[in-house]
Amino acid sequence: MTSSPRTPERAGADAGGGPARQQRSTAQNCAITALLVLLVEITGLAYTMVTPALSSIAAAFGAPDISWVVTAVTLVGAISFAVCGKLGDVFGKKRVALACTAVFAVGTALCAIAPVLPLLITGRALQGLGLAVLSLTYGLVRDVLPTRLVPIALGFIGTGMGASTIIGPFISGLLLEQFSFRGIFWFQLGYALVVGLLVWRFVPGTGVRLRVGVDWVGAALLGLGALAFLRGVGTAGSAGWLALVEIIAGVLLIAGWIGYERRAAEPLVRIxxxxxxxxxxxxxxxxxxxxxxxxxxxxxxxxxxxxxxxxxxxxxxxxxxxxxxxxxxxxxxxxxxxxxxxxxxxxxxxxxxxxxxxxxxxxxxxxxxxxxxxxxxxxxxxxxxxxxxxxxxxxxxxxxxxxxxxxxxxxxxxxxxxxxxxxxxxxxxxxxxxxxxxxxxxxxxxxxxxxxxxxxxxxxxxxxxxxxxxxxxxxxxxxx
CATH class of the missing domain: 1.20.1250.20 (MFS general substrate transporter like domains)
Structure with missing residues (x-):
């Protein structure tokens, strides 16, 4: 089966690419870079602000196994990296990045008000979609900034991600001392909304589009397989034979995903x-x-x-x-x-x-x-x-x-x-x-x-x- 064409095309006027990006001042390009760095920070803060609160979350819900508070984010994030990256190529990276930020905000609000642990885990899964802004932002940098500034901007984004490992725990500690763990999620909600609005208003989009397909079947097989396998591993000590069934089902689904990816026209992963x-x-x-x-x-x-x-x-x-x-x-x-x-x-x-x-x-x-x-x-x-x-x-x-x-x-x-x-x-x-x-x-x-x-x-x-x-x-x- 041959791959579908990947012909670049313009969607309307040049929004941020071509001559427009060359005409912006250095100050404007620096402001765009700063906003993209702030946007990417939601991915780091989703981990670094929450992990110090895991003990508080476990105590609040009386549940010693709180692994899914972390797993839900990383599992959904793994799929969103590939799927949302393709959607960004088709519909525009800025548009998809803002959509991911909006879903992240909805998930964060759910975490802040969740009365039971399963709802909090659901909110964390929605936050996982926000991780896709990392790969989308890399593409936006290449599309909207002058070529000479791209390496510098990517370097700032990488440094910003490292800074979140230092800043995040301190903010989390201050919030936990003054409020409960819910204060962390209210802070993340406000951050995502403010930064998202600033990016929507001041960061240009790009008219570059690619005619590519999205491997929905591959994403579903991988997601379901990983979910079944990880559930089985996580309940191996308490669920007995049911955990074994889930592990086997997960392995079979992942094996089916590998077979499908070998034949897919636009595979999620190159096997x-x-x-x-x-x-x-x-x-x-x-x-x-x-x-x-x-x-x-x-x-x-x-x-x-x-x-x-x-x-x-x-x-x-x-x-x-x-x-x-x-x-x-x-x-x-x-x-x-x-x-x-x-x-x-x-x-x-x-x-x-x-x-x-x-x-x-x-x-x-x-x-x-x-x-x-x-x-x-x-x-x-x-x-x-x-x-x-x-x-x-x-x-x-x-x-x-x-x-x-x-x-x-x-x-x-x-x-x-x-x-x-x-x-x-x-x-x-x-x-x-x-x-x-x-x-x-x-x-x-x-x-x-x-x-x-x-x-x-x-x-x-x-x-x-x-x-x-x-x-x-x-x-x-x-x-x-």
């Missing part, structure tokens, strides 16, 4: 690229890195907020949690550019191998040495170096591993597989956390559970390291 060692192994490494990233952001607040009377933990406040998470955020922001320089001179596999090694070491330290705040801070600094270095090296590996004509779809696959890794991580780690049982409060976790969970993260780091080393030689282009 032939996945089968390539130089692409498949880096994608596996990215899934492991995202597993570790989301897992660490979930576990650290729960660990340090545990009462010292339990024999571990420091009884930290929500604002105190921000200091521990900021340690990994700062070191990640420093390690990212350094890894980029290393990738230019020595090849990205070196940066990836270093990052995976540091990630593994930080997770091992968290598992074995967490009896003092200084030890946890040191472990988080090491872990952040690993996350920053690995995250910066992975896109460069993909760029050098694939031909130029498929780099766009490969980048989309990197996001999709990374989101799947996050979804699996949030489920698996809570299962491990609950294995030894909970404390007398019903929502506190035993120390052994944290040890198992952090060792699982270390295992992911080791897998990412092996994947990086086994990728094989790349088309390295040394830059002086």
């Amino acid at each position: 032939d690229l996945l089968a390539s060692r130089r692409v498949g192994l880096p994608l596996l490494a990215n899934a492991c890195v995202q597993f570790a990233l989301v897992g660490n952001s979930m576990l650290v607040p729960m660990l340090v907020m545990s009462p010292a009377a339990a024999g571990f933990g420091f009884g930290a406040t929500a604002l105190g949690v921000a200091g521990f998470l900021a340690a990994s955020g700062v070191s990640a922001m420093v390690a990212g550019p350094v890894s980029g320089l290393v990738s230019r001179r020595c090849g990205p596999r070196v940066g990836m191998a270093f990052g995976a090694s540091a990630l593994t070491a930080g997770a091992v330290l968290m598992a074995l040495v967490h009896d003092a705040p200084e030890a946890v801070l040191l472990a988080q600094l090491v872990f952040g170096v690993g996350i920053g270095a690995a995250s910066a090296a992975l896109p460069n590996i993909i760029v050098q591993a694939v031909p130029a004509e498929v780099q766009g779809v490969s980048g989309g696959m990197l996001n999709l597989v990374g989101s799947c890794g996050s979804s699996i991580g949030s489920q698996v780690l809570v299962v491990l956390l609950l294995l030894p049982g909970t404390t007398q409060t019903g929502v506190g976790y035993a120390e052994t559970g944290f040890v198992l969970a952090f060792l699982a993260i270390a295992g992911c780091g080791a897998t990412a390291l092996v994947s990086a080393l086994a990728t094989g030689p790349l088309r390295h282009r040394r830059t002086a």
